[in-house]
Amino acid sequence: RNIILRETWDKAETLAELNNLICDCHNCQLGDTRKNFVFGTGNPDADLVVIGEAPGADEDEQGAPFVGRAGQLLTKILESVNFSRDEVFICNIIKCRPPANRRPLVPEVDACEPYLKKQIELIKPKFILALGLTAVDTLLKKKHAMASTRGQLMDYHGIQMLVTYHPAALLRNPEWKRSVWEDVKYLRKLYDEYQATKKA
Numbered sequence: 001r002n003i004i005l006r007e008t009w010d011k012a013e014t015l016a017e018l019n020n021l022i023c024d025c026h027n028c029q030l031g032d033t034r035k036n037f038v039f040g041t042g043n044p045d046a047d048l049v050v051i052g053e054a055p056g057a058d059e060d061e062q063g064a065p066f067v068g069r070a071g072q073l074l075t076k077i078l079e080s081v082n083f084s085r086d087e088v089f090i091c092n093i094i095k096c097r098p099p100a101n102r103r104p105l106v107p108e109v110d111a112c113e114p115y116l117k118k119q120i121e122l123i124k125p126k127f128i129l130a131l132g133l134t135a136v137d138t139l140l141k142k143k144h145a146m147a148s149t150r151g152q153l154m155d156y157h158g159i160q161m162l163v164t165y166h167p168a169a170l171l172r173n174p175e176w177k178r179s180v181w182e183d184v185k186y187l188r189k190l191y192d193e194y195q196a197t198k199k200a
Helices: 017-024 058-060 071-079 104-121 133-140 168-173 174-199
Strands: 050-053 087-090 127-131 153-156 160-166
Touching: 017 104, 017 153, 017 174, 050 071, 050 104, 050 133, 058 071, 071 153, 071 174, 127 153, 127 174, 133 153, 133 160, 153 174
Parallel strands: 050 087, 050 127, 127 160
Antiparallel strands: 153 160
8 A cells, every 4th residue: 555645745736746646545445446546627727626525436437527427417517607627627525436436434535635625725716616515514624504505605715615516416306406507607607707807
């Protein structure tokens, strides 16, 4: 087992370098059962980072986030408000698939979250779209209820974060799609306002 040394990967200056330093990680048990390490994909200078929970079977197979049914739905959701996948950066709280797609365990999240923090530090986004409760609970270090959290603007270390349902939940509960549409429209509005001030 190769334990990844913090002092080396922590000094990475680009996402590509970070990926190279951590892609063989075995700091938790998921390193032994994964097929592929799923680092994340998209624009390294994105103003928006989309964060889900964990890779599933398709993601583990392909080594890319959100490529299965939920991922195809995420692509449509983003495109509905004129975001392309290449324009944003998409990743998960953890980088390896939990067996049978169970929720990530606390030690797995604890082992992997520093990588996510480093990704965010390198990208320096202005906005985060957190998909589902695992994402927001991990990022903000407390339990939330989706009913009172979704559509609310929250602060993650000075980055504006919006929370909405995970696309996998929409596959099970299509009636929630309208809420997500409202949420991403709101995010697009904030994003456009920010871009306008940047150009001004």
